[in-house]
Amino acid sequence: xxxxxxxxxxxxxxxxxxxxxxxxxxxxxxxxxxxxxxxxxx
Amino acid sequence: xxxxxxxxxxxxxxxxxxxxxxxxxxxxxxxxxxxxxxxxxxxxxxxxxxxxxxxxxxxxxxxxxxxxxxxxxxxxxxxxxxxxxxxxxxxxxxxxxxxxxxxxxxxxxxxxxxxxxxxxxxxxxxxxxxxxxxxxxxxxxxxxxxxxxxxxxxxxxxxxxxxxxxxxxxxxxxxxxxxxxxxxxxxxxxxxxxxxxxxxxxxxxxxxxxxxxxxxxxxxxxxxxxxxxxxxxxxxxxxxxxxxxxxxxxxxxxxxxxxxxxxxxxxxxxxxxxxxxxxxxxxxxxxxxxxxxxxxxxxxxxxxxxxxxxxxxxxxxxxxxxxxxxxxxxxxxxxxxxxxxxxxxxxxxxxxxxxxxxxxxxxxxxxxxxxxxxxxxxxxxxxxxxxxxxxxxxxxxxxxxxxxxxxxxxxxxxxxxxxxxxxxxxxxxxxxxxxxxxxxxxxxxxxxxxxxxxxxxxxxxxxxxxxxxxxxxxxxxxxxx
Numbered sequence: 356x357x358x359x360x361x362x363x364x365x366x367x368x369x370x371x372x373x374x375x376x377x378x379x380x381x382x383x384x385x386x387x388x389x390x391x392x393x394x395x396x397x
Numbered sequence: 398x399x400x401x402x403x404x405x406x407x408x409x410x411x412x413x414x415x416x417x418x419x420x421x422x423x424x425x426x427x428x429x430x431x432x433x434x435x436x437x438x439x440x441x442x443x444x445x446x447x448x449x450x451x452x453x454x455x456x457x458x459x460x461x462x463x464x465x466x467x468x469x470x471x472x473x474x475x476x477x478x479x480x481x482x483x484x485x486x487x488x489x490x491x492x493x494x495x496x497x498x499x500x501x502x503x504x505x506x507x508x509x510x511x512x513x514x515x516x517x518x519x520x521x522x523x524x525x526x527x528x529x530x531x532x533x534x535x536x537x538x539x540x541x542x543x544x545x546x547x548x549x550x551x552x553x554x555x556x557x558x559x560x561x562x563x564x565x566x567x568x569x570x571x572x573x574x575x576x577x578x579x580x581x582x583x584x585x586x587x588x589x590x591x592x593x594x595x596x597x598x599x600x601x602x603x604x605x606x607x608x609x610x611x612x613x614x615x616x617x618x619x620x621x622x623x624x625x626x627x628x629x630x631x632x633x634x635x636x637x638x639x640x641x642x643x644x645x646x647x648x649x650x651x652x653x654x655x656x657x658x659x660x661x662x663x664x665x666x667x668x669x670x671x672x673x674x675x676x677x678x679x680x681x682x683x684x685x686x687x688x689x690x691x692x693x694x695x696x697x698x699x700x701x702x703x704x705x706x707x708x709x710x711x712x713x714x715x716x717x718x719x720x721x722x723x724x725x726x727x728x729x730x731x732x733x734x735x736x737x738x739x740x741x742x743x744x745x746x747x748x749x750x751x752x753x754x755x756x757x758x759x760x761x762x763x764x765x766x767x768x769x770x771x772x773x774x775x776x777x778x779x780x781x782x783x784x785x786x787x788x789x790x791x792x793x794x795x796x797x798x799x800x801x802x803x804x805x806x807x808x809x810x811x812x813x814x815x816x817x818x819x820x821x822x823x824x825x826x827x828x829x830x831x832x833x834x835x836x837x838x839x840x841x842x843x844x845x846x847x848x849x850x851x852x853x854x855x856x857x858x859x860x861x862x863x864x865x866x867x868x869x870x871x872x873x874x875x876x877x878x
Binding site: 361363365370373376380381384387389390392393 | 476479480483492494500501605606607661677678680684688873874
């Protein structure tokens with residue numbers, strides 16, 4: 356049971372850490388913040 | 398045959414599909430059907446549904462039966478495949494998804510066509526369609542294993558039944574139906590997995606402690622109880638899984654399809670809080686259950702793929718087994734549904750419009766439905782000829798790596814159709830030589846994953862060709878200055 360508990364906790368912590376870091380990266384991605392369709396300069 | 402389980406699961410699938418279809422049809426009659434609603438859910442889904450759909454779209458055979466199968470050779474380290482997919486969710490929802498939406502593209506082919514022009518766009522569309530159809534066959538294999546476990550019927554009969562249900566699953570209404578069905582299936586699947594885990598505490602001979610004791614008793618298997626137990630597998634499996642999944646789905650139709658259904662980019666970004674944990678945490682339970690099956694000598698003889706189903710059929714109470722199988726079946730069906738919808742949409746929106754540029758939305762929808770039926774038939778015919786599930790999935794991902802690399806170059810540096818075509822073709826040939834034709838085995842470099850080869854070739858060839866070939870500035874470059 357020790358193996359199961361430790362493994363589950365490790366996975367949950369790693370996954371939420373990745374999610375949190377990812378969300379912070381998303382906040383930094385200002386270009387992807389709006390919904391305006393990008394018009395290419397000709 | 399577990400007749401009660403079979404009837405229960407079939408009723409569950411039929412009732413859930415029929416009920417959700419009826420509710421959506423009723424709602425659409427009142428609200429008026431929006432153009433493009435079959436494939437793109439009218440483009441109005443909130444973060445919760447986008448995240449759950451994304452998580453479950455990319456959570457299929459490799460996560461459930463594939464991870465159980467992998468656990469037989471790598472123990473709980475098999476759970477790293479789920480963690481790798483959490484990284485992929487970050488790339489899709491925080492980086493490439495919002496970028497792709499801002500170009501106004503409805504498919505990945507249309508997006509890449511805007512970067513590289515029609516030739517490269519169609520080349521990628523064709524590659525994506527072929528690979529995703531291959532993945533549909535993997536999903537069909539998992540569906541057939543589940544039905545085989547439920548019924549005891551032959552694999553072929555199980556695959557035919559699964560194929561019919563899978564095609565019905567996606568045909569009745571399209572993306573919006575799948576989004577709601579995914580929500581139901583996610584709850585059933587997680588409930589089922591948790592109940593299986595708890596049931597095994599009481600049903601495993603000696604409980605989970607006996608599993609751990611057995612595994613720790615030999616140095617050959619002791620490392621399999623530790624998520625970090627084998628550094629070579631972290632390098633040879635976990636990291637390339639994250640790299641390959643992120644770079645393949647980051648700009649592929651499979652990753653973009655759910656993102657295109659979101660209400661806006663804010664909802665896309667918020668969807669990570671659903672997509673990351675739901676997809677990322679999933680694999681640990683199948684990995685542990687796979688380790689339990691591996692620890693019991695009697696089941697090892699069933700082979701890597703079938704030892705876990707064999708243990709479940711023997712040990713689990715029927716209601717728990719039924720709930721788990723309903724969940725697994727639901728997940729594999731929804732993955733099959735969106736995966737079949739992705740190439741069908743590519744063909745109807747990107748390729749059919751070449752022949753018929755004035756095609757109406759109704760014509761495209763009809764063609765999408767016909768292609769889904771064809772994909773279902775092809776999947777049934779060849780689903781029994783697949784290699785190890787996770788290996789096949791990771792091999793497929795390698796083909797998407799140059800597309801991602803050149804896509805980023807094309808957005809933020811320079812766009813050259815010539816450079817992209819050269820990079821794609823050289824990298825795809827390298828992938829085939831290294832993995833498909835066995836150079837990796839010949840050189841005995843098992844841990845030098847094909848994804849690393851694809852990444853090295855893509856970056857090196859991509860940088861050289863983009864620098865040398867003429868091209869327009871990156872799609873997003875000018876206004877940035």
